[in-house]
Amino acid sequence: MTEAKRAHIAMFSIAAHGHVNPSIEVIRELVARGHRVSYAIPPSFAEKVTATGAEPVLWNSTLPTDDEPEAWGTELIDNIEPFLNDAIQALPQLADAFAGDEPDLVLHDITSYPARVLAHRWGVPAISLSPNLVAWDGYEEEVGEPMTAGLRATERGRAYYARFESWLSENGIGIHPDPFVGRPARSLALIPRVLQPNADRVDESVHSFVGACQGDRAEQGEWRRPAGAGKVLLVSLGSAFTKQPAFYRECVKAFGDLPGWHVVLQIGKFVDPSELSPVPANIEVHDWVPQLAVLRQADVFVTHAGAGGSQEGLATATPMVAVPQAVDQFGNADMLASLGVARHLPMEEATAGGLRDAVLALAADPEVARRLEEIRLSMLLEGGTRRAADLIEAELPPGD
Secondary structure: OOOOOOOEEEEEOOOOHHHHHHHHHHHHHHHHOOOEEEEEEOHHHHHHHHOOOOEEEEOOOOOOOOOOHHHHOOOHHHHHHHHHHHHHHHHHHHHHHHOOOOOOEEEEEOOOHHHHHHHHHHOOOEEEEEOOOOOOOOHHHHHHHHHHHHHHOOHHHHHHHHHHHHHHHHOOOOOOHHHHHHOOOOEEEOOOHHHOOOHHHOOOOOEEEOOOOOOOOHHHOOOOOOOOOOEEEEEEOOOOOOOOHHHHHHHHHHHOOOOOEEEEEEOOOOOOHHHHOOOOOOEEEEOOOOHHHHHOOOOEEEEOOOHHHHHHHHHOOOOEEEOOOOOOHHHHHHHHHHOOOEEEOOHHHOOHHHHHHHHHHHHHOHHHHHHHHHHHHHHHOOOHHHHHHHHHHHOOOOOO
Protein backbone atom coordinates (compact mmCIF):
# COMPACT_ATOMS: atom_id res chain seq x y z
CA MET A 1 0.00 0.00 0.00
CA THR A 2 1.07 3.60 -0.44
CA GLU A 3 2.68 5.25 2.53
CA ALA A 4 0.09 6.70 4.91
CA LYS A 5 0.39 10.29 6.03
CA ARG A 6 1.86 10.75 9.48
CA ALA A 7 -1.08 10.99 11.85
CA HIS A 8 -1.84 11.55 15.51
CA ILE A 9 -3.48 8.36 16.79
CA ALA A 10 -4.83 8.06 20.34
CA MET A 11 -5.15 4.69 22.07
CA PHE A 12 -7.27 4.24 25.22
CA SER A 13 -7.10 1.23 27.56
CA ILE A 14 -7.33 0.15 31.19
CA ALA A 15 -4.59 -1.02 33.56
CA ALA A 16 -4.96 -4.76 32.96
CA HIS A 17 -2.47 -7.07 31.23
CA GLY A 18 -5.23 -8.92 29.38
CA HIS A 19 -6.40 -5.66 27.81
CA VAL A 20 -3.05 -3.99 27.12
CA ASN A 21 -0.86 -6.89 26.01
CA PRO A 22 -2.89 -8.08 22.96
CA SER A 23 -2.50 -4.75 21.12
CA ILE A 24 0.87 -3.54 22.39
CA GLU A 25 2.72 -4.73 19.27
CA VAL A 26 0.20 -2.93 17.06
CA ILE A 27 1.02 0.29 18.90
CA ARG A 28 4.76 -0.37 18.44
CA GLU A 29 4.22 -0.94 14.71
CA LEU A 30 2.23 2.29 14.28
CA VAL A 31 5.03 4.24 15.96
CA ALA A 32 7.60 2.51 13.74
CA ARG A 33 5.60 3.65 10.70
CA GLY A 34 6.06 7.26 11.79
CA HIS A 35 2.73 7.98 13.46
CA ARG A 36 2.52 9.88 16.73
CA VAL A 37 0.63 7.68 19.16
CA SER A 38 -0.75 9.06 22.42
CA TYR A 39 -1.73 6.24 24.77
CA ALA A 40 -4.21 7.02 27.56
CA ILE A 41 -3.44 4.64 30.41
CA PRO A 42 -3.24 4.68 34.25
CA PRO A 43 0.28 5.23 35.66
CA SER A 44 1.01 1.57 36.48
CA PHE A 45 1.30 0.77 32.76
CA ALA A 46 3.18 3.89 31.69
CA GLU A 47 6.52 2.11 31.41
CA LYS A 48 5.08 -0.62 29.17
CA VAL A 49 3.57 2.04 26.89
CA THR A 50 6.77 4.12 26.79
CA ALA A 51 8.72 1.05 25.62
CA THR A 52 6.66 1.02 22.40
CA GLY A 53 7.61 4.62 21.55
CA ALA A 54 4.08 5.87 22.25
CA GLU A 55 3.49 8.84 24.59
CA PRO A 56 1.64 7.89 27.80
CA VAL A 57 -1.29 10.14 28.65
CA LEU A 58 -1.87 9.38 32.31
CA TRP A 59 -5.25 9.30 34.00
CA ASN A 60 -6.49 7.97 37.33
CA SER A 61 -8.75 4.94 37.32
CA THR A 62 -11.14 3.64 39.97
CA LEU A 63 -11.19 0.07 38.61
CA PRO A 64 -9.94 -2.83 40.72
CA THR A 65 -6.43 -3.85 39.68
CA ASP A 66 -4.96 -7.27 38.91
CA ASP A 67 -3.81 -7.29 42.55
CA GLU A 68 -7.38 -7.41 43.87
CA PRO A 69 -9.47 -9.74 41.66
CA GLU A 70 -11.90 -10.40 44.52
CA ALA A 71 -12.98 -6.74 44.31
CA TRP A 72 -14.90 -7.56 41.14
CA GLY A 73 -17.56 -9.34 43.19
CA THR A 74 -19.57 -12.34 42.10
CA GLU A 75 -22.63 -11.06 40.21
CA LEU A 76 -22.95 -9.64 36.69
CA ILE A 77 -23.73 -6.17 38.00
CA ASP A 78 -20.56 -6.31 40.13
CA ASN A 79 -18.56 -6.98 36.95
CA ILE A 80 -20.02 -4.26 34.73
CA GLU A 81 -20.91 -1.37 37.05
CA PRO A 82 -17.25 -0.47 37.81
CA PHE A 83 -16.60 0.22 34.11
CA LEU A 84 -19.43 2.76 33.94
CA ASN A 85 -18.37 4.41 37.21
CA ASP A 86 -14.81 4.61 35.94
CA ALA A 87 -15.86 5.98 32.55
CA ILE A 88 -17.91 8.79 34.08
CA GLN A 89 -15.06 9.97 36.29
CA ALA A 90 -12.41 9.45 33.58
CA LEU A 91 -14.11 11.37 30.77
CA PRO A 92 -13.31 14.89 32.06
CA GLN A 93 -9.73 13.84 32.85
CA LEU A 94 -9.23 12.57 29.30
CA ALA A 95 -11.02 15.47 27.64
CA ASP A 96 -8.71 17.90 29.47
CA ALA A 97 -5.62 15.83 28.63
CA PHE A 98 -6.34 16.00 24.87
CA ALA A 99 -7.69 19.57 24.76
CA GLY A 100 -5.98 21.35 21.89
CA ASP A 101 -4.24 18.14 20.80
CA GLU A 102 -7.12 16.07 19.47
CA PRO A 103 -6.14 12.98 17.46
CA ASP A 104 -6.96 12.10 13.86
CA LEU A 105 -8.19 8.66 14.90
CA VAL A 106 -9.11 6.86 18.13
CA LEU A 107 -8.20 3.28 18.99
CA HIS A 108 -9.73 1.79 22.11
CA ASP A 109 -10.02 -1.32 24.19
CA ILE A 110 -13.54 -2.77 24.48
CA THR A 111 -13.80 -1.45 28.06
CA SER A 112 -12.82 2.14 27.20
CA TYR A 113 -16.21 3.84 27.03
CA PRO A 114 -14.80 7.40 27.25
CA ALA A 115 -12.81 6.80 24.06
CA ARG A 116 -15.98 6.33 21.99
CA VAL A 117 -17.58 9.39 23.58
CA LEU A 118 -14.53 11.50 22.80
CA ALA A 119 -14.28 10.22 19.22
CA HIS A 120 -17.92 11.24 18.75
CA ARG A 121 -17.21 14.66 20.28
CA TRP A 122 -14.12 15.19 18.13
CA GLY A 123 -15.73 13.87 14.95
CA VAL A 124 -12.94 11.35 14.25
CA PRO A 125 -13.06 7.62 13.40
CA ALA A 126 -12.92 5.09 16.24
CA ILE A 127 -11.70 1.49 16.03
CA SER A 128 -12.23 -1.08 18.76
CA LEU A 129 -9.28 -3.40 19.41
CA SER A 130 -10.95 -6.47 20.86
CA PRO A 131 -8.78 -8.86 22.89
CA ASN A 132 -11.50 -11.54 22.84
CA LEU A 133 -14.63 -12.63 21.01
CA VAL A 134 -16.92 -10.21 19.17
CA ALA A 135 -20.69 -10.21 18.70
CA TRP A 136 -22.15 -12.24 15.84
CA ASP A 137 -25.51 -11.94 14.07
CA GLY A 138 -27.98 -13.21 16.67
CA TYR A 139 -25.67 -12.62 19.64
CA GLU A 140 -28.16 -10.40 21.48
CA GLU A 141 -30.98 -12.93 21.27
CA GLU A 142 -28.81 -15.96 22.05
CA VAL A 143 -26.45 -14.58 24.70
CA GLY A 144 -26.91 -10.90 25.52
CA GLU A 145 -30.58 -10.70 26.42
CA PRO A 146 -30.74 -13.96 28.43
CA MET A 147 -27.62 -12.84 30.34
CA THR A 148 -28.99 -9.39 31.19
CA ALA A 149 -32.64 -10.38 31.81
CA GLY A 150 -32.03 -10.81 35.53
CA LEU A 151 -30.13 -7.54 35.61
CA ARG A 152 -33.02 -5.62 34.07
CA ALA A 153 -35.37 -7.13 36.64
CA THR A 154 -33.51 -5.66 39.64
CA GLU A 155 -33.56 -2.13 41.00
CA ARG A 156 -29.78 -1.93 40.88
CA GLY A 157 -29.75 -3.15 37.29
CA ARG A 158 -32.40 -0.67 36.17
CA ALA A 159 -30.50 2.13 37.89
CA TYR A 160 -27.32 1.07 36.06
CA TYR A 161 -29.01 1.24 32.66
CA ALA A 162 -30.73 4.55 33.46
CA ARG A 163 -27.43 6.11 34.53
CA PHE A 164 -25.64 4.76 31.46
CA GLU A 165 -28.32 6.04 29.07
CA SER A 166 -28.31 9.43 30.77
CA TRP A 167 -24.52 9.70 30.48
CA LEU A 168 -24.61 8.80 26.79
CA SER A 169 -27.45 11.25 26.14
CA GLU A 170 -25.58 14.06 27.92
CA ASN A 171 -22.73 13.41 25.49
CA GLY A 172 -24.89 13.44 22.37
CA ILE A 173 -25.10 9.68 21.89
CA GLY A 174 -28.64 8.41 21.54
CA ILE A 175 -28.22 4.65 21.54
CA HIS A 176 -28.85 2.01 24.21
CA PRO A 177 -25.85 1.04 26.37
CA ASP A 178 -25.78 -2.57 25.14
CA PRO A 179 -25.07 -1.79 21.46
CA PHE A 180 -22.84 1.09 22.55
CA VAL A 181 -20.64 -1.43 24.36
CA GLY A 182 -21.01 -4.42 22.04
CA ARG A 183 -21.56 -3.06 18.55
CA PRO A 184 -18.69 -0.78 17.49
CA ALA A 185 -18.77 0.72 14.00
CA ARG A 186 -15.31 -0.75 13.27
CA SER A 187 -13.35 -3.42 15.12
CA LEU A 188 -10.15 -5.41 14.88
CA ALA A 189 -10.41 -8.76 16.64
CA LEU A 190 -6.95 -9.54 18.01
CA ILE A 191 -7.69 -13.27 18.11
CA PRO A 192 -7.49 -15.97 15.48
CA ARG A 193 -10.78 -16.62 13.71
CA VAL A 194 -10.78 -20.21 15.00
CA LEU A 195 -11.30 -18.90 18.57
CA GLN A 196 -14.42 -16.92 17.59
CA PRO A 197 -17.76 -18.60 18.33
CA ASN A 198 -20.14 -18.60 15.33
CA ALA A 199 -17.45 -17.03 13.18
CA ASP A 200 -19.54 -17.65 10.07
CA ARG A 201 -22.13 -15.20 11.47
CA VAL A 202 -19.72 -12.34 12.23
CA ASP A 203 -20.05 -9.26 10.03
CA GLU A 204 -16.53 -9.02 8.66
CA SER A 205 -17.21 -5.60 7.16
CA VAL A 206 -17.16 -4.46 10.82
CA HIS A 207 -14.88 -6.98 12.53
CA SER A 208 -11.55 -7.98 10.97
CA PHE A 209 -9.75 -10.97 12.48
CA VAL A 210 -6.04 -10.24 12.45
CA GLY A 211 -4.94 -13.10 14.71
CA ALA A 212 -2.03 -13.01 17.13
CA CYS A 213 -0.05 -9.74 17.32
CA GLN A 214 2.81 -11.04 19.43
CA GLY A 215 6.15 -9.53 18.44
CA ASP A 216 9.36 -11.15 19.65
CA ARG A 217 8.83 -10.24 23.35
CA ALA A 218 12.62 -10.03 23.73
CA GLU A 219 12.25 -7.40 26.43
CA GLN A 220 10.53 -9.99 28.65
CA GLY A 221 13.67 -12.12 28.80
CA GLU A 222 14.53 -15.62 27.68
CA TRP A 223 13.91 -19.11 29.00
CA ARG A 224 16.10 -22.07 28.11
CA ARG A 225 15.06 -25.68 28.13
CA PRO A 226 17.23 -27.51 30.71
CA ALA A 227 19.70 -30.04 29.41
CA GLY A 228 18.21 -33.51 29.61
CA ALA A 229 14.56 -32.35 29.75
CA GLY A 230 12.56 -34.83 27.69
CA LYS A 231 9.31 -32.89 27.62
CA VAL A 232 8.40 -29.46 29.03
CA LEU A 233 5.12 -28.51 30.68
CA LEU A 234 4.12 -24.90 31.41
CA VAL A 235 1.47 -24.25 34.07
CA SER A 236 0.06 -20.72 34.33
CA LEU A 237 -3.28 -19.24 35.38
CA GLY A 238 -2.37 -15.81 34.04
CA SER A 239 -1.91 -12.67 36.13
CA ALA A 240 -5.19 -12.10 38.00
CA PHE A 241 -6.91 -15.26 39.25
CA THR A 242 -3.81 -16.92 40.63
CA LYS A 243 -4.57 -17.27 44.34
CA GLN A 244 -4.88 -21.03 43.99
CA PRO A 245 -2.35 -22.79 46.29
CA ALA A 246 -4.40 -26.01 46.39
CA PHE A 247 -4.35 -26.21 42.58
CA TYR A 248 -0.59 -25.66 42.46
CA ARG A 249 -0.11 -28.39 45.07
CA GLU A 250 -2.09 -30.76 42.83
CA CYS A 251 0.25 -29.84 39.97
CA VAL A 252 3.30 -30.63 42.11
CA LYS A 253 1.73 -33.93 43.07
CA ALA A 254 0.80 -34.71 39.46
CA PHE A 255 4.11 -33.90 37.79
CA GLY A 256 6.76 -34.04 40.50
CA ASP A 257 9.37 -36.62 39.53
CA LEU A 258 7.30 -37.66 36.47
CA PRO A 259 9.92 -39.41 34.34
CA GLY A 260 11.12 -37.36 31.36
CA TRP A 261 9.14 -34.21 32.25
CA HIS A 262 10.37 -30.76 33.29
CA VAL A 263 7.73 -28.40 34.69
CA VAL A 264 7.65 -24.57 34.69
CA LEU A 265 5.10 -23.58 37.33
CA GLN A 266 4.03 -19.91 37.39
CA ILE A 267 2.14 -19.19 40.63
CA GLY A 268 1.61 -15.42 40.49
CA LYS A 269 2.12 -12.91 43.26
CA PHE A 270 -0.45 -14.17 45.79
CA VAL A 271 1.06 -17.56 46.66
CA ASP A 272 4.34 -18.14 48.47
CA PRO A 273 6.45 -21.02 47.10
CA SER A 274 6.79 -22.34 50.65
CA GLU A 275 3.07 -23.24 50.49
CA LEU A 276 3.96 -25.90 47.89
CA SER A 277 6.96 -27.54 49.54
CA PRO A 278 8.51 -29.95 49.10
CA VAL A 279 8.96 -29.24 45.37
CA PRO A 280 10.81 -31.94 43.39
CA ALA A 281 13.87 -31.00 41.34
CA ASN A 282 12.08 -31.30 37.98
CA ILE A 283 9.73 -28.39 38.85
CA GLU A 284 10.85 -24.75 38.74
CA VAL A 285 8.51 -22.32 40.53
CA HIS A 286 8.22 -18.62 39.60
CA ASP A 287 5.82 -15.78 40.31
CA TRP A 288 6.17 -14.77 36.63
CA VAL A 289 7.76 -16.21 33.49
CA PRO A 290 8.23 -14.96 29.90
CA GLN A 291 5.29 -17.06 28.77
CA LEU A 292 5.76 -16.92 25.01
CA ALA A 293 9.46 -17.81 25.33
CA VAL A 294 8.54 -20.89 27.37
CA LEU A 295 5.69 -21.90 25.06
CA ARG A 296 8.01 -21.87 22.04
CA GLN A 297 9.81 -24.78 23.75
CA ALA A 298 6.94 -26.43 25.64
CA ASP A 299 5.15 -29.67 24.84
CA VAL A 300 1.95 -29.02 26.83
CA PHE A 301 0.39 -25.91 28.42
CA VAL A 302 -1.92 -25.96 31.46
CA THR A 303 -3.73 -22.63 31.15
CA HIS A 304 -6.70 -20.67 32.46
CA ALA A 305 -7.68 -20.18 28.79
CA GLY A 306 -7.61 -16.40 28.75
CA ALA A 307 -7.76 -14.98 25.24
CA GLY A 308 -4.04 -14.11 25.23
CA GLY A 309 -2.81 -17.45 26.53
CA SER A 310 -5.18 -19.41 24.30
CA GLN A 311 -3.89 -17.80 21.13
CA GLU A 312 -0.27 -18.05 22.29
CA GLY A 313 -0.84 -21.78 22.73
CA LEU A 314 -2.27 -21.99 19.22
CA ALA A 315 0.46 -19.80 17.68
CA THR A 316 3.16 -22.06 19.15
CA ALA A 317 1.21 -25.27 18.36
CA THR A 318 1.16 -26.29 22.04
CA PRO A 319 -1.57 -28.70 23.28
CA MET A 320 -3.52 -27.22 26.18
CA VAL A 321 -5.27 -28.35 29.33
CA ALA A 322 -7.76 -25.55 29.97
CA VAL A 323 -8.68 -24.86 33.60
CA PRO A 324 -10.80 -21.69 33.32
CA GLN A 325 -11.24 -19.31 36.24
CA ALA A 326 -13.55 -16.46 35.16
CA VAL A 327 -15.44 -14.53 32.46
CA ASP A 328 -14.65 -15.48 28.83
CA GLN A 329 -12.24 -18.25 29.85
CA PHE A 330 -14.99 -20.89 30.09
CA GLY A 331 -16.09 -20.24 26.51
CA ASN A 332 -12.47 -20.23 25.33
CA ALA A 333 -11.89 -23.58 27.05
CA ASP A 334 -14.87 -25.10 25.26
CA MET A 335 -13.75 -23.62 21.95
CA LEU A 336 -10.22 -25.02 22.31
CA ALA A 337 -11.63 -28.45 23.18
CA SER A 338 -13.95 -28.34 20.15
CA LEU A 339 -10.94 -27.61 17.93
CA GLY A 340 -9.39 -30.88 19.08
CA VAL A 341 -6.30 -29.25 20.59
CA ALA A 342 -7.18 -29.12 24.30
CA ARG A 343 -8.96 -30.76 27.22
CA HIS A 344 -11.37 -28.62 29.27
CA LEU A 345 -10.80 -29.57 32.91
CA PRO A 346 -13.04 -27.70 35.36
CA MET A 347 -11.23 -26.61 38.52
CA GLU A 348 -13.07 -29.15 40.66
CA GLU A 349 -11.75 -31.92 38.38
CA ALA A 350 -8.19 -30.56 38.29
CA THR A 351 -6.85 -33.19 40.66
CA ALA A 352 -3.37 -34.65 40.39
CA GLY A 353 -4.73 -37.66 38.55
CA GLY A 354 -6.95 -35.64 36.24
CA LEU A 355 -4.18 -33.22 35.35
CA ARG A 356 -1.61 -35.95 34.74
CA ASP A 357 -3.98 -38.03 32.56
CA ALA A 358 -4.93 -35.02 30.45
CA VAL A 359 -1.34 -33.86 29.91
CA LEU A 360 -0.03 -37.30 29.00
CA ALA A 361 -2.93 -38.02 26.64
CA LEU A 362 -2.48 -34.73 24.78
CA ALA A 363 1.28 -35.13 24.47
CA ALA A 364 0.90 -38.61 22.99
CA ASP A 365 -1.85 -37.87 20.46
CA PRO A 366 -0.56 -37.30 16.89
CA GLU A 367 -3.96 -35.99 15.78
CA VAL A 368 -3.70 -33.16 18.33
CA ALA A 369 -0.28 -32.24 16.93
CA ARG A 370 -1.57 -32.36 13.35
CA ARG A 371 -4.55 -30.14 14.14
CA LEU A 372 -2.37 -27.62 16.02
CA GLU A 373 0.03 -27.30 13.09
CA GLU A 374 -2.91 -26.76 10.74
CA ILE A 375 -4.22 -23.95 12.97
CA ARG A 376 -0.77 -22.41 13.40
CA LEU A 377 -0.37 -22.14 9.63
CA SER A 378 -3.86 -20.65 9.20
CA MET A 379 -3.06 -18.01 11.82
CA LEU A 380 0.03 -16.91 9.90
CA LEU A 381 -2.24 -16.03 6.97
CA GLU A 382 -4.36 -13.69 9.12
CA GLY A 383 -1.61 -11.10 9.02
CA GLY A 384 -1.11 -10.26 12.69
CA THR A 385 0.55 -6.97 13.62
CA ARG A 386 1.32 -5.70 10.12
CA ARG A 387 -2.19 -6.31 8.83
CA ALA A 388 -3.69 -4.67 11.92
CA ALA A 389 -1.59 -1.56 11.29
CA ASP A 390 -2.56 -1.57 7.59
CA LEU A 391 -6.26 -1.70 8.49
CA ILE A 392 -5.87 1.13 11.01
CA GLU A 393 -4.08 3.30 8.44
CA ALA A 394 -6.90 2.59 5.97
CA GLU A 395 -9.35 4.26 8.39
CA LEU A 396 -7.34 7.48 8.75
CA PRO A 397 -9.13 10.55 7.40
CA PRO A 398 -7.66 11.76 4.10
CA GLY A 399 -4.89 14.34 4.44
CA ASP A 400 -5.15 17.95 3.50
